[in-house]
Amino acid sequence: MRTWRTLMLQTKILIAFILVLFVVIGLTCLIFYYGNMRDTKTHTYSMLNTLSGQYSKTVDFFMDDIEKISLSIFSDPAIQGILANHAQISPKEGLKVRNELFALLFNYAHPRPEIAGIRLLTTDHISYHYEAGSTVNAEVFQEELWQTRLDAMSKSGYLLLPPTSSNEEGYREKNLSLVRHIYRIPRRDKIGSLKIDINAHEMGRLLVYSGSDPLGEQMRVFIVTDEGAVIYDNEDAYTGQRVAAFAHALSTDERKYSGEIDWLDKKYLYTSEKSDYTGWNILILLSNDFLVAKQQEAQIILVIVGLIAAVLASIVAYLIARHVTKPLRELITEMNRVERGDLSGRMDIKNRGELGVLSRVYNNMLNSISRLITEVYESKLAENDARLSALQAQINPHFLYNTLNIMKSISRLKGVEEVAEMSESLADLFKYTMKNLQLPVSLRQELEHVANYMNIQKHRFGDRFALRMEVSEELMNASVLKLTIQPLVENAIIHGFSRKKADAIINIKVCTEGELLLISVSDNGLGMEEQALKKLEQRLAEYSKRSKHDVQEDGEGIGLSNIHQRIQLLYGEGYGVKIAGSQGAGTTVTLIFPYKAFTPMLAEETRQ
Known part of the structure; x- marks a missing residue:
């Protein structure tokens, strides 16, 4: 033991590596000799189970994709219209219907080479059959067994039929099929059936x-x-x-x-x-x-590999030991330079392993020391620049506020009441947002701010949208954080109603739930895609896990993340912003505050 302790690190690594390598090779040969066949079967079953599981999931995803295509065809307005009114289509209009169906079914089938054909069956026993590379054929058909089976299922149900064979000019193609009934939207009465043929060869x-x-x-x-x-x-x-x-x-x-x-x-x-x-x-x-056969091949290979490994073990162990200890010797040399006061030296990072991490941490430590020395010198200059910028920032808002009041007075003198009204609303809106953003205000003040904003938007958009409020008088004095409701109304107008030209409604509803004050801003606009909604929810959740010293602006002004941050900084993690909605069904954003009555004393306590 004493001799082992006196050995160099490189020698210890060399000896340990050789011993471990020989022990591993010997044990591997023994285990393989006595239990290889059993283990081979076990691993084979495991591999086959993995393959079957992966293939099963892949087939499920594939068939789920086909089922989604069937839903797209199911809900296509043009196909719905043709099937719903097929009984009234005259023979002269048949060619027009076939051409229209060809364009529709071609768009669904052409990007998917696995789709061999699509068949639409009407309730008056006419079959429209599209095959890749051909036109749509129309023919009379007899009721098939799968249609009877579908009649007994729910309206959202479908069947998967095993492959069938079709002969055309000597070419044999085997297809499996997804079949379902098509029901009129939204009345849900049966207007036809759908059969999608899938080339079984594509499963490969x-x-x-x-x-x-x-x-x-x-x-x-x-x-x-x-x-x-x-x-x-x-x-x-x-x-x-x-x-x-x-x-x-x-x-x-x-x-x-x-x-x-x-x-x-x-x-x-x-x-x-x-x-x-x-x-x-x-x-x-x-x-x-x-x-x-594989076991016999593996036994031969293992013996050869074992012999080669035994010969090369010493060489490999020596090279690895030398490679591991070389960066340590270089690090010791650099640390001696730092000890003498020279901070200019840095380690070369030659790998990404533990030694690379050690070198990077050492370099970062020297960089931090140098940066701290520089920051101490520059801190006074930065402090003076910040004071000058703060004084300058106070001048511009007051100048704009005074200018708006002058515009209001001139407009009234000239008789331009609409401009005067807009200037007054904008001045009040700007005055409200100029200072004390982190102080609470009464709900009445915040809603008055929303009304000023809406007055400006009414002059811009006319009757394109309407604002509704469901607020009881007793909640008007509730304490809320300043400038939190108006940005939500603005988001609804900009994002929710960007494509809505009329009948747009924004609804503000205020209620209490226990000790919580809930303020919901809803719109009937475009809504949000599921992926975008999840991304935004994740973003809000990630902020809740940060400390208060990690607050960052989201780059979007006073956006949802900004409001969520401000509420949680003032009241804690139990409060903030919740968002719900779906694409095409509008969006609802809910602000959660503690339910308190607003008083000037409460605002003063918050300031302190």
Whole structure:
């Protein structure tokens, strides 16, 4: 032990590395010799389970995407109009309908090569069939079994049909189908049916392995129903057929299952996973002979690798030990220079590991020391500049406020009452926002500020929008933070009503909930996309986790983040801004304050 302590770090690393390497190689050979076949099967099952799980999810996403396409066709206004009024369409108008449907169905099917065709069935037994590369054909059809099955399902239900085969000029194509009824919006009466044919060969694109790999060549991948009907076969030998051996293997009630199966006079390892979305089973088979051959190859490779590793162990260990200790020696040299008062030296960061982190921290420490020395020298100059800027900032707002009052007086003298009214409203609005942004005011004052803002907007937009308020008189004296409601009204006008030319409504509702004061600003405008709404909610939530010293402006003036920050800085994390809404259904922003009556004393306490 005493000898070990006196050794250099490089020598210790070299010896430890060689010992660990030889122990690991020896144990690996023993474990592989006695338990390789069992472990190989275990890992194979695990790999097949992973593949089946990934493929099952991929197929679910794929079919969910197809189902979304069916919903788009379902809700298309033009298709709704054609199906709803098809009984009144004359034979002369049939060609026009077919051309219109061709344009519509082409737009849905063309970007998706996996869609082999789309069929629309009317309630008066006319079938419009679109196939890729052709026009829309119209023909009379007889009621099909799947339509009867759909009649017994909910109006949002659909069916997935196993592959069918169609022969055209010697070309055989196997398709699976998604079918559903189409109901009139919003009356919900049945106006037709939809059938989307999907090329079963396209399911091969969803596989996560390469068929050119040795493992891929040995694996057989199937998508099978519980009855053994093969929806997809990666070798296309059994697609559209029923295999009794598969039905027997899938007879278990478990969602995931692994085992062995005898098929085509061979023994296979297999895993299956049942999809909760489609009800299909992903069945993956791997020949047992392939595993035996792989084990023999692995044993030979392991022996060769072990011998090579034993020869190279000493060389590799020496190089690693030298590489690890070299930066430490360089760091010691640099630290000796700092000890002598020289702060100009820096470490070269040559890697991203622990030594790289150590070098970067050392450099940052020297940079911080140098920066602190500079900041102490420059702090007095910066303080003087800040005082001059603060004095200058006080001049401009007062000048603009006085100018607006002069404009109001001149306009009244000239008889231009509308300009005078706008100048007065703008002056009051500007005066309200000039100072004491962090002081509470009464709800009445804040709503008067909103009224001044709306008076200006009325002159600009006319009757394009209306403001409604639901506020009881007893809440008018409630204490709120200054300049928090008007920015929400402004957001509704700018963002919510940017495309709304009439009948736009902004509703302000004030109520209490226990000890909370809730102020909601709602609009019937464009609303927000789900992704944008989640991003904004996350942004507000992230601020709540910061300390009060980390407050930053959001770059948007007095926006939602700014209001949320100001409320939480004054009242705490239990208060702030909540937002709700959806695209096309408007937006509701709610301010949450503690319910207190406003008094001048309360404002003075807040100032202190």
